[in-house]
Amino acid sequence: xxxxxxxxxxxxxxxxxxxxxxxxxxxxxxxxxxxxxxxxxxxxxxxxxxxxxxxxxxxxxxxxxxxxxxxxxxxxxxxxxxxxxxxxxxxxxxxxxxxxxxxxxxxxxxxxxxxxxxxxxxxxxxxxxxxxxxxxxxxxxxxxxxxxxxxxxxxxxxxxxxxxxxxxxxxxxxxxxxxxxxxxxxxxxxxxxxxxxxxxxxxxxxxxxxxxxxxxxxxxxxxxxxxxxxxxxxxxxxxxxxxxxxxxxxxxxxxxxxxxxx
Numbered sequence: 001x002x003x004x005x006x007x008x009x010x011x012x013x014x015x016x017x018x019x020x021x022x023x024x025x026x027x028x029x030x031x032x033x034x035x036x037x038x039x040x041x042x043x044x045x046x047x048x049x050x051x052x053x054x055x056x057x058x059x060x061x062x063x064x065x066x067x068x069x070x071x072x073x074x075x076x077x078x079x080x081x082x083x084x085x086x087x088x089x090x091x092x093x094x095x096x097x098x099x100x101x102x103x104x105x106x107x108x109x110x111x112x113x114x115x116x117x118x119x120x121x122x123x124x125x126x127x128x129x130x131x132x133x134x135x136x137x138x139x140x141x142x143x144x145x146x147x148x149x150x151x152x153x154x155x156x157x158x159x160x161x162x163x164x165x166x167x168x169x170x171x172x173x174x175x176x177x178x179x180x181x182x183x184x185x186x187x188x189x190x191x192x193x194x195x196x197x198x199x200x201x202x203x204x205x206x207x208x209x210x211x212x213x214x215x216x217x218x219x220x221x222x223x224x225x226x227x228x229x230x231x232x233x234x235x236x237x238x239x240x241x242x243x244x245x246x247x248x249x250x251x252x253x254x255x256x257x258x259x260x261x262x
Contacts (some may be wrong), residue, residue: 018049018050018051019049019050019051019090019091019147019148019151019153020050020051020052020053020088020089020090021047021050021051021052021053021089021090021091021092021093021110021147022052022053022089022091022092022093022113023040023043023044023052023053023054023055023092023093023094024054024055024092024094025037025040025041025054025055026039026040026043026095026096026097026108027095027096027097028096028097028098028099029096029098029099030098030099030100030104031097031099036097039097039132039133039136040054040095041054041056042133042136042137043093043095043108043136043139043140044093046136046137046140046141047140047143047144048144049144049148050144050147050148052093053089089113090112090113090151091110091111091112091113091119091147091151092110092111092113093108093109093110093143094108094109094110094111095107095108095109095139097132099129102127103125103126103127104125104126104127104128104129104131104132104135105123105124105125105126106122106123106124106125106126106132106135106136106139107121107122107123108121108122108123108136108139108143109121109122109143110143110146110147119146119147119150119151120142120143120146120147120150121143121146122138122139122142122143124138124139161234162230162231162232162234162235163231165227165230165231165234166227166228166231166232168227169223169224169225169226169227169228169230169231170224170228171224172220172223172224172227173220173221173224173225173228174224175220175224176216176217176218176219176220176221176224177217177220179213179214179216179217179220180213180214180217180221182213183210183211183213183214183217186206186207186209186210186213187210189206190203190206190207190210
């Protein structure tokens with residue numbers, strides 16, 4: 001993503017809050033509690049656009065016993081659900097990893113914290129234990145895009161930013177063209193095919209001005225071209241209903257772009 005697109009994204013989303021998910025970890029069969037805990041932590045750490053609040057995060061702030069006292073519950077999952085609601089999360093990250101006859105069934109989903117409506121789902125069948133972590137990483141990317149889309153944070157609706165970035169790119173390209181034309185005029189002066197037009201500049205000044213304009217024109221062509229390319233890619237990713245999907249990812253220092261190919 002170009003600097004131009006990043007700056008525009010920062011301005012447009014300066015007040016955007018990241019989507020928050022609560023997670024009580026993964027459940028499953030055929031794996032130890034320690035393995036399931038490691039899977040859950042790995043999954044939570046793969047999200048970039050979504051902020052995942054895990055049971056360990058809450059416990060580090062309050063302590064598990066204090067959580068139970070505040071909520072009046074004894075079940076870990078129930079406590080986490082109540083705490084997630086109290087923390088104002090947008091959804092819950094749930095999933096299970098089950099080993100069946102040499103294969104592992106991985107199912108992870110995101111549900112809305114209010115009504116429990118499913119926002120995103122990822123399901124994979126893996127051939128070995130070694131593939132579980134890779135499967136979790138793929139699911140995180142897919143869930144991230146689908147969750148943002150379901151919550152209206154993605155490019156599923158009318159894409160505005162590609163047009164803004166494209167317009168900025170055209171403007172920068174126009175400046176580059178103007179500088180290139182002016183640089184060519186200075187070169188004509190040096191070659192004696194044109195007059196100084198009463199500007200009173202010395203040949204050295206003409207040469208320096210021409211070189212500066214050439215350098216600035218090159219920068220303008222590069223930045224403007226990159227902005228136009230970003231705009232075209234944005235339109236393609238945003239408008240392909242049956243193909244790739246794209247989603248904006250609000251972050252503390254700007255805006256990221258995630259996409260998922262079918």
